[in-house]
Amino acid sequence: MIMEITIVRTLLSILGITLVVGLNAVFVVWLERKVAGHMQYRLGPTEVGPAGLLQTVADGLKLVSKQIIFPRSADTPIFILAPIICLVPVFVALLPVPFSENIQAHELDVGLLLVIALGLLNTLGILLAGWGCDNKYALLGASRAVAQILAYKIPLLLCILPIILLSGTFSLREIVVAQDHSLWFALYQPVAFLIYLVAITMETNRSPFDFAEAESELVAGFHTEYSGMMFSLFFLAEYTYMFVAAAIASVLFLGGWLGPFFPGPVWMLLKIYFFLFLMMWFRWTFPRVRVDQMLSFGWKILLPISLLNFLLTAGVMAAL
Amino acid sequence: MTFERFALDIYALSFGTMLVQITIGAIMAVRSRNLVHCFLGLVMTLVGVAGIYYFLGSPLLAVMQIMIYVGAVCVAIAFGLSLTRKAGEEGLQPAGLRGFVPPFITLAMLGSVLLGLSEREWVGYPKKIDESPIGQMLLGEYLLPFEVISILLTVAVIGAISVALIRRRN
Structure with missing residues (x-):
């Protein structure tokens, strides 16, 4: 009997994650275009469906029907593998994300570590994409992505450590439960919260830190040579990754599914889309900074501040 | 009991896939004449080893394997590669005679490990540690x-x- 439940549960989890990935991509692409539109005094998509909601579906159909072009000098196995390596980790990273007290695909006591580790695999996909298609702009974008990962990942980890000190666990579910009887961790750790916001903008390759793509200087960078469905796989990966990063942010700092009046999943989704809206706001407000500015910002400002914040937290907790 | 049988089969199948992935990756990392393919083989092997850790009941080690070896070591290697070599550049051909040494060492090591393990008890379905x-x-x-x-x-x-x-x- 337990076996049957396990198998049904597994199938349901796979179905649920696939639905979240697909629907989120459709919604976020629409939201991005609407937000961009309204920030530039335009309307954004209006024609297809109510308020243009079905625009992304139409775009998706177009992308599916487009031809996939393989450059002659590309390294074909790597060229094909790269978008898959980008997408699979973010798919798996949704496993430990809790949407309410009992909606979670798989409870792992190292859930937070898993999400961080899979985030590193995503960069590997970008790197292989840049290498595989034998294009100098793509290669430049890929090597920028690798330089960037070193600049944001260490401050990111140092911002997460105080939360782990406060909650005493790596399990995402337990971290939310730990915020049930106290204030949300964003109020205890405002510095870590702000640095985390900057770091996830860097991590998901969003403007003002979108050096791997940088369409005005690198002709779209690592995915220059990709077309049709393979191109959209990168975007599926990027938008899912944004979703995961926002979900982790709301679990770590804003108390996950906790909140008055509404049931848990509603709060969780509200918080996630709040973070996604913030990231879109950044994108359409700030101009792209230079690569060396970003690197020195990551190494010389974010890293010392987050290290100090961590040491201070550890000191205060030891003193109490 | 059919469901249990089914689950065990799936378990064995996934475990076997990991083993195949590790072996193919290792051979690719050693044999390929294209540096990027060698690198990809290395990544495949390391991810496969993480999978083995997970199946043997230690998610922590699996996650650490991915984080440290794939995330840190491989990204550092990749960083070095992208700075030093042109993508897809062919390396040197290996010397003929020396090619016989690795299979010999591999067989010797495999034999000694199997010999050492032959006394142990075999477990079909390890519990989480x-x-x-x-x-x-x-x-x-x-x-x-x-x-x-x-x-x-x-x-x-x-x-x-x-x-x-x-x-x-x-």
């Missing part, structure tokens, strides 16, 4: 080695920076 003692032991019993390793790493980083600085000055 309690991993919390790892942290306590690292900060308790093995605190000195832990600290020595971190000092060693700091020395290595400082050494790398100074070597790079000397090169740049010349």
Whole structure:
């Protein structure tokens, strides 16, 4: 009997994650275009469906029907593998994300570590994409992505450590439960919260830190040579990754599914889309900074501040 | 019991896939004449080993394997590659006679491991291990080695920076 439940549960989890990935991509692409539109005094998509909601579906159909072009000098196995390596980790990273007290695909006591580790695999996909298609702009974008990962990942980890000190666990579910009887961790750790916001903008390759793509200087960078469905796989990966990063942010700092009046999943989704809206706001407000500015910002400002914040937290907790 | 049988089959199948992935990756990493393919083979093997850790009941080790080996070591290698070599450049051909040494060593090691394991009990379906003692032991019993390793790493980083600085000055 337990076996049957396990198998049904597994199938349901796979179905649920696939639905979240697909629907989120459709919604976020629409939201991005609407937000961009309204920030530039335009309307954004209006024609297809109510308020243009079905625009992304139409775009998706177009992308599916487009031809996939393989450059002659590309390294074909790597060229094909790269978008898959980008997408699979973010798919798996949704496993430990809790949407309410009992909606979670798989409870792992190292859930937070898993999400961080899979985030590193995503960069590997970008790197292989840049290498595989034998294009100098793509290669430049890929090597920028690798330089960037070193600049944001260490401050990111140092911002997460105080939360782990406060909650005493790596399990995402337990971290939310730990915020049930106290204030949300964003109020205890405002510095870590702000640095985390900057770091996830860097991590998901969003403007003002979108050096791997940088369409005005690198002709779209690592995915220059990709077309049709393979191109959209990168975007599926990027938008899912944004979703995961926002979900982790709301679990770590804003108390996950906790909140008055509404049931848990509603709060969780509200918080996630709040973070996604913030990231879109950044994108359409700030101009792209230079690569060396970003690197020195990551190494010389974010890293010392987050290290100090961590040491201070550890000191205060030891003193109490 | 059919469901249990089914689950065990799936378990064995996934485990076998991991083993195949590790082997193919390792062969690719050694045999390929294209540096990027070697790198991809290395990544495949390391991810496969993480999978084995997970199937043997230790998610912590699996996640750490991905984080440290794939995330840190491989990205560092990739960084070095993208700075030093053109993508897809062909390497040197290996010497003919030396090609016989690796299979010999591999067979010898495999034989000794199998011989060592033949006395042990075989388990079909390992249980999850309690991993919390790892942290306590690292900060308790093995605190000195832990600290020595971190000092060693700091020395290595400082050494790398100074070597790079000397090169740049010349």
